[in-house]
Amino acid sequence: MSQHPSTTDDLADEAASLDGYFSDAPLETQPRYPPIDESFDRCVVISNLPKVPEAKYDKLAKVVLKLVSRIGNLSSYGNDDIEASSSSSGCGDDGQFSGFFMPKSDVDGNTAGCAFVEYESAGDARRAIEVLEGYKFDKNHSLRVTPYERASKLSEVVEGEFQMPEPEPFKERPNTMTWLEDTCQRDQFAIRHGKETAVYWNDGRGEPVVDYDGARERKAGVNWCDYYVQWSPKGSYLATLVPSKGVILWGGRGFEKLGRFAAPGVNFVVFSPQENYMLTSNNNGRDPHAIKVWSIQSGTCLRTFPLYPKDFLDPSQSESSDGGGGVPPPPFQWSHDDKYLARMGKDLISIFETPSMKLLDKRSLATDGIREFQFSPKANVIAYWAPEHKNQPAHVDLIEIPSRKQLRQKNLFNVTKCSMVWQESGEYLGVKVTRHTKSKKTLYNNLELFRVNEPGVPVEMLDVKDAVMSFAWEPQGSRFAIIHAENPTSTKVNVTFYDMYKTTELEKKKGVGGNKKGGGVGGGGNKEKQVVAEVNLVETLEGKQCNCIFWSPAGRTVILAALGDSASGTLEFYDVDSKTLVIKEHYRANQVLWDPSGRTVATTVTQPIGGGHFKFAMDNGYILWTFQGKQLSQSSFEAFYQFTWRPRERLTSKEEIAVIARNIKKYEKQFNAFDEAKKRKLRLQETKGKRKSRAEFRAVMARLGEWRARQKQERMELLGGYDSEDEQNFSTKEVTIETVLNTKDELVY
Amino acid sequence: MRPILLKGHERSITVVKFNFDGDLLFTASKDHVPSVWRSENGERLGTYNGHKGTVWDLDCCRFTRRLVTASADATAKLWDVETGECIRTFVHYGPVRGAAWADGSDMFATISDPFVEHNARISVYDVPINDDPSTYPDGPRLEIELPKIDGKRVNATNIVWLNLNEALFVTFDNGSIRLYDPITGEELDEFFPHEKKINRVSFNRAKTLFITSSADFTAKLYDVVDLRHLKTYKTDRPVNDAVISETKDHILLGGGQEAMSVTTTSGKVGKFETRFFHLVYEEEFGTVKGHFGPINALDINPNGRCYASGAEDGYIRLHYFDKSYLDMKDPVPEETVDGEDDVDDDDDDEEEEGKEDEESYNESD
Incomplete structure (x- = not known):
C-alpha cells in the first residue's frame, strides 16, 4: 500500500486516488487484514562501526550497505529503488525505511557507530550474525552483530555497580591417585564378563580381591558398563564406553563418576599420555564429526575430525557403504607430553597443537608417500617411513617437532614393507625392513637400528637371513628379541x-668415538671392561613353538607365547639373565598381559562382545602367573570380554631402583613378616567362613533328617513293614552250595 | 587308583546305576542291550535283550527283583533282574526318556518324548509284585500330557518319585523342574534352577537332597522339603551327571564338551574328567581323567568305596578309591572346645597334599 503524499491540490486527482474508498457497498464488518508481524527476527543491529562526521556519512553508509547486502536482500517497503533511498539518511526524515538505517548522534552530528538492518528473511538475518560477527571492518573496528531483540533488551540494562558473581562453592574432585597409596603396593586390574564389570586388587601372591564391582550402579538398577572399559595411561581414570551415548570417566576411591562425554556411537577412546585430553571415535566414515577431541578437566569438545583425512581415500573407495572401503583410518597419535596430536594424511602428517587444536604453524608436515609414522615415547620426535616413490628411494626419517628439523634420514632400497618399533624409553628405534630381491620373487628381512640419543643418530643394520615374525624391545633396557624362522609357516x-651394547674385555685402550655406555668402566689392571655401542648377539633359542614375545615391564624376563586359534597356548617364561626356562600352558589363550610392575602376568581367553561364535565361547577366563611362571589363580567365566591392568606411572628412576635392589635384604624381612601375617589372617578368615557355612549346612541336614524321621512309619508300610534304616534288621541265612568240580568213573575191583 | 574297564557296550553309554545294596551295577547304552555287572570285580552277569532302540534310562527296584528300562523304540520294558526275562512291554507314543520306580516298587512312572503329533507324556503304571504279571493293564493308570509351550515342544529329561509317592518330580530341557500329583495328575509346582537343559538329576539315598546337572556348566544342590537352593558347583563345560556321595561330603561331577562341538582331536579340549567337589565349600579338589568322550553318566556305590562312569566313548570305568581318598577328612578342622580360633598351619598343608594324591590320575589304556 503506497503512502505517497499528494503533490497536487487537484481535487480530481485526489478523487482518483481515493477511488474505491467511497462505495455504496456495505463495509465488511471484519475486514481481513494480513497478520501483523510483530517479531523482529529479521532485524539485526550492527555495532562497533566507525564514527564519522556528517561529511563522510554517505560514503560509510554505502560501504556498510554493500557489506550487509551481500548476505541477502534487505526488506523494502514499497521503495522501488533501494540505492536511492539508502543514499539518503535511510529512515526517519521522510518516514521511509528501506531496511537500513544508520543513526547519528544528537550531540555532535557524527554517526553513532551503529546501524540497523532488516532483511527479507529471518534466515538471512541469522546468517548475517554468523558471517559478519567479528568481521574486520578496518584495522580498528571489528563488527559486532546482535539480533535486534537482544539489542533492545540490552538497551534496557540498567548500569549499576558491578557485582562479583558468587563463586561456585569449591567442590573437591576426588583424588584420582588414592589407589597408588595402597599400603601393600598392590596393582589393580579391571575385568568385563557377562554383564559384570569389576576392579580387583592383585598382590602378586594369592587370589585377587574385589575393590569395586559396580555395586552402586547395580543398586540403581543399571550395569556399570555394557561395552568395553579402558584405563587412562597413568591409571587415574577408568573410561566406560556406552556406545549409544558416549564415554564416562570414573576414578578416585570407590570409582566416582568424574566426567561424561557425549560421543554417540563411540567405539574406542585414545587418552593423551599426560591424561589432559581424550579422543573418541565412532568409526563412522560418513560422520563428519566421527572423531572428537576432548579436554578431560573441563569436559569440553575441542575439535572434531572426520574419520578419514581429506583426499586420503581414492574416490572410488569412498563410494562403498562404510565410507572407508576397508582401508583402516589412519590413527591419531599423541606426543608424549600432550603438546601435539598428529595424524597421517595423503603425503603429509597433520600436527595439531593443544589446547587450541590448530594446525602447528598452519601447515602440515609434507612427507611424500608416507605409509606410517610413530611418535617417540619420550621426545617430540616423529619417525616415519615411505616406500620408493618416483625417483626417490624408500626412506625412514626422524623429524623433530616443532622445529621440523630432520634428525636423520636413512635411505633403503628394494623395500616391500617396514615396521617401526620404538623402545619404551625412546632411546632406540628398530625398523624391521622386508625387502625383495630384484626379481621381486623372494622376500628377506633386515633390521635397521637407530640410536636416537647419540649425536648424529648412528644406524646399524642387522642382516637376518630368516623371515622375522616378531620384534620386541626390552622396556627400559638395551636388548631386544626377535622370532625368526627360515620358513614363516613352519611351526x-x-x-x-x-644387545645394543657389547661388553668386551680388552687391553687398556680408550673407547673409540666415545661410544661408551655410562658407568660401564670397571675392572682393574691392564684389562678394562669396555662397553661398546655395537649390536651383538646374546643368545639364540632354537626350535621354539611361539609366535609372540612379551617382555616384562621390569625387563629381564620374557614370555614366549604361542597364541591364537591354532596354537597350543604354550607359555615359556624365560629369564634372559640367568637363562632359566619354565614352560607352562594356558590352552586357547589369546592374550598375555604383564602388570605394570612386572610381578604378575595374566593370560586370558576372551571373546569379542556381541560376536558369539562358539569357538570363542569355550574356556573363557584368565590365569594369573608370577613372573617365574607359578600359577597364582584362575578364574573362569561363561563370557569373558576383557582384562586390563591399571597402568601406573614409573615414579622411581633407574638409580633409585638400583639402590633399592642393593638393599633388598633390609626390605625383604619387612615384607616377609607382613606377608606372613596377612596369609595367616586370610587363612583364619577362610576357616571361619567355611566353619560357618558348614554349621549352616549341618543345620539344614538336621532339619531334613527330622523331616525324614517323621515319615518312617509310612515308609515302612510301603516296604511291607521292612525297616531299611535299621542296620540291625537283617537275617543271616546259611546257604550251602555244592558244586561238583569233577566226576570220574572208576572201576573198583 | 586303577580303574576296571567294563567292556561290553558297543555304543555311547547313557546310564550307569548301582542297585540299592551296591553289589550290582546296571548300565545301558545306545546299543539297545542293557547289562548288569558285579560291582566287586566288574564281571558281566548278563544282559537284557529285547529292545530295538537306544535305552535311555533304567531303574532297578528297591529289592533288586525287577528292572524297568526306557527305550527310544517307544517302549518301556519290565524285566526280571535275575533271569533276564522280559516280564511285560508297555508301548508308548514316543521315545521313552526316563523311568522310575515308586517307593515300595509296586508302580513306576515313565516320561516319553513328543513324537509326530503326540505331545510329551508322563505315564504311571501299576505293577504290583504280588500280582500275576499277565493281569497288569496294558495302559497306564495315569497319563499326564505335556502340551507345547509357545509352540515349542516340551522335552522332559528325568523323572523321580518324591516324598513317599506324594509327587512326581520331572526335569525339563528348558531348565525347569515341575512337580505333579501322581494321583490326579495336577501340576503342583514349577521352578527354574537353570537357564539351560537339565541333563540329569540325582538324589541322595534319603531323598532329602537333590543335585541337578545342567548344560549351563553348573550343578546345583537343592533340598527336597523347601525346594531351596543350597549350593552351586561351577565348571567350564556342560555337566551331564552329578551324584552325591553317601559316605563323604563330596559331589562327583561328570561331563565335558559336547561331542558335536569338539573341534580338535586333543583330549584336553573336552575336559572329559570326573570332578570332585566338596559338598559344602563348593570347591573342586580333584579330577579323575581317563575317558576320551564326554561322561554321560556317573554313579557312586552306596558304600562309598567305588564309583562308575560311563561316557560317550562307549566305556564304563569302575574306580575303586585309594586309601588316601577314603581316609580324607574335612579340610577345615572342627572348632576347638575352648573357642580359640586358631588354625595350625602345618596341619592344613598336609591336608592339601593329601588331596593332590587323588588328583590327576591319568591312565593310558
Missing part, C-alpha cells in the same frame, strides 16, 4: 636376543 621357530 618351529628360533628366538634370538640381541
Whole structure:
C-alpha cells in the first residue's frame, strides 16, 4: 500500500486516488487484514562501526550497505529503488525505511557507530550474525552483530555497580591417585564378563580381591558398563564406553563418576599420555564429526575430525557403504607430553597443537608417500617411513617437532614393507625392513637400528637371513628379541636376543668415538671392561613353538607365547639373565598381559562382545602367573570380554631402583613378616567362613533328617513293614552250595 | 587308583546305576542291550535283550527283583533282574526318556518324548509284585500330557518319585523342574534352577537332597522339603551327571564338551574328567581323567568305596578309591572346645597334599 503524499491540490486527482474508498457497498464488518508481524527476527543491529562526521556519512553508509547486502536482500517497503533511498539518511526524515538505517548522534552530528538492518528473511538475518560477527571492518573496528531483540533488551540494562558473581562453592574432585597409596603396593586390574564389570586388587601372591564391582550402579538398577572399559595411561581414570551415548570417566576411591562425554556411537577412546585430553571415535566414515577431541578437566569438545583425512581415500573407495572401503583410518597419535596430536594424511602428517587444536604453524608436515609414522615415547620426535616413490628411494626419517628439523634420514632400497618399533624409553628405534630381491620373487628381512640419543643418530643394520615374525624391545633396557624362522609357516621357530651394547674385555685402550655406555668402566689392571655401542648377539633359542614375545615391564624376563586359534597356548617364561626356562600352558589363550610392575602376568581367553561364535565361547577366563611362571589363580567365566591392568606411572628412576635392589635384604624381612601375617589372617578368615557355612549346612541336614524321621512309619508300610534304616534288621541265612568240580568213573575191583 | 574297564557296550553309554545294596551295577547304552555287572570285580552277569532302540534310562527296584528300562523304540520294558526275562512291554507314543520306580516298587512312572503329533507324556503304571504279571493293564493308570509351550515342544529329561509317592518330580530341557500329583495328575509346582537343559538329576539315598546337572556348566544342590537352593558347583563345560556321595561330603561331577562341538582331536579340549567337589565349600579338589568322550553318566556305590562312569566313548570305568581318598577328612578342622580360633598351619598343608594324591590320575589304556 503506497503512502505517497499528494503533490497536487487537484481535487480530481485526489478523487482518483481515493477511488474505491467511497462505495455504496456495505463495509465488511471484519475486514481481513494480513497478520501483523510483530517479531523482529529479521532485524539485526550492527555495532562497533566507525564514527564519522556528517561529511563522510554517505560514503560509510554505502560501504556498510554493500557489506550487509551481500548476505541477502534487505526488506523494502514499497521503495522501488533501494540505492536511492539508502543514499539518503535511510529512515526517519521522510518516514521511509528501506531496511537500513544508520543513526547519528544528537550531540555532535557524527554517526553513532551503529546501524540497523532488516532483511527479507529471518534466515538471512541469522546468517548475517554468523558471517559478519567479528568481521574486520578496518584495522580498528571489528563488527559486532546482535539480533535486534537482544539489542533492545540490552538497551534496557540498567548500569549499576558491578557485582562479583558468587563463586561456585569449591567442590573437591576426588583424588584420582588414592589407589597408588595402597599400603601393600598392590596393582589393580579391571575385568568385563557377562554383564559384570569389576576392579580387583592383585598382590602378586594369592587370589585377587574385589575393590569395586559396580555395586552402586547395580543398586540403581543399571550395569556399570555394557561395552568395553579402558584405563587412562597413568591409571587415574577408568573410561566406560556406552556406545549409544558416549564415554564416562570414573576414578578416585570407590570409582566416582568424574566426567561424561557425549560421543554417540563411540567405539574406542585414545587418552593423551599426560591424561589432559581424550579422543573418541565412532568409526563412522560418513560422520563428519566421527572423531572428537576432548579436554578431560573441563569436559569440553575441542575439535572434531572426520574419520578419514581429506583426499586420503581414492574416490572410488569412498563410494562403498562404510565410507572407508576397508582401508583402516589412519590413527591419531599423541606426543608424549600432550603438546601435539598428529595424524597421517595423503603425503603429509597433520600436527595439531593443544589446547587450541590448530594446525602447528598452519601447515602440515609434507612427507611424500608416507605409509606410517610413530611418535617417540619420550621426545617430540616423529619417525616415519615411505616406500620408493618416483625417483626417490624408500626412506625412514626422524623429524623433530616443532622445529621440523630432520634428525636423520636413512635411505633403503628394494623395500616391500617396514615396521617401526620404538623402545619404551625412546632411546632406540628398530625398523624391521622386508625387502625383495630384484626379481621381486623372494622376500628377506633386515633390521635397521637407530640410536636416537647419540649425536648424529648412528644406524646399524642387522642382516637376518630368516623371515622375522616378531620384534620386541626390552622396556627400559638395551636388548631386544626377535622370532625368526627360515620358513614363516613352519611351526618351529628360533628366538634370538640381541644387545645394543657389547661388553668386551680388552687391553687398556680408550673407547673409540666415545661410544661408551655410562658407568660401564670397571675392572682393574691392564684389562678394562669396555662397553661398546655395537649390536651383538646374546643368545639364540632354537626350535621354539611361539609366535609372540612379551617382555616384562621390569625387563629381564620374557614370555614366549604361542597364541591364537591354532596354537597350543604354550607359555615359556624365560629369564634372559640367568637363562632359566619354565614352560607352562594356558590352552586357547589369546592374550598375555604383564602388570605394570612386572610381578604378575595374566593370560586370558576372551571373546569379542556381541560376536558369539562358539569357538570363542569355550574356556573363557584368565590365569594369573608370577613372573617365574607359578600359577597364582584362575578364574573362569561363561563370557569373558576383557582384562586390563591399571597402568601406573614409573615414579622411581633407574638409580633409585638400583639402590633399592642393593638393599633388598633390609626390605625383604619387612615384607616377609607382613606377608606372613596377612596369609595367616586370610587363612583364619577362610576357616571361619567355611566353619560357618558348614554349621549352616549341618543345620539344614538336621532339619531334613527330622523331616525324614517323621515319615518312617509310612515308609515302612510301603516296604511291607521292612525297616531299611535299621542296620540291625537283617537275617543271616546259611546257604550251602555244592558244586561238583569233577566226576570220574572208576572201576573198583 | 586303577580303574576296571567294563567292556561290553558297543555304543555311547547313557546310564550307569548301582542297585540299592551296591553289589550290582546296571548300565545301558545306545546299543539297545542293557547289562548288569558285579560291582566287586566288574564281571558281566548278563544282559537284557529285547529292545530295538537306544535305552535311555533304567531303574532297578528297591529289592533288586525287577528292572524297568526306557527305550527310544517307544517302549518301556519290565524285566526280571535275575533271569533276564522280559516280564511285560508297555508301548508308548514316543521315545521313552526316563523311568522310575515308586517307593515300595509296586508302580513306576515313565516320561516319553513328543513324537509326530503326540505331545510329551508322563505315564504311571501299576505293577504290583504280588500280582500275576499277565493281569497288569496294558495302559497306564495315569497319563499326564505335556502340551507345547509357545509352540515349542516340551522335552522332559528325568523323572523321580518324591516324598513317599506324594509327587512326581520331572526335569525339563528348558531348565525347569515341575512337580505333579501322581494321583490326579495336577501340576503342583514349577521352578527354574537353570537357564539351560537339565541333563540329569540325582538324589541322595534319603531323598532329602537333590543335585541337578545342567548344560549351563553348573550343578546345583537343592533340598527336597523347601525346594531351596543350597549350593552351586561351577565348571567350564556342560555337566551331564552329578551324584552325591553317601559316605563323604563330596559331589562327583561328570561331563565335558559336547561331542558335536569338539573341534580338535586333543583330549584336553573336552575336559572329559570326573570332578570332585566338596559338598559344602563348593570347591573342586580333584579330577579323575581317563575317558576320551564326554561322561554321560556317573554313579557312586552306596558304600562309598567305588564309583562308575560311563561316557560317550562307549566305556564304563569302575574306580575303586585309594586309601588316601577314603581316609580324607574335612579340610577345615572342627572348632576347638575352648573357642580359640586358631588354625595350625602345618596341619592344613598336609591336608592339601593329601588331596593332590587323588588328583590327576591319568591312565593310558
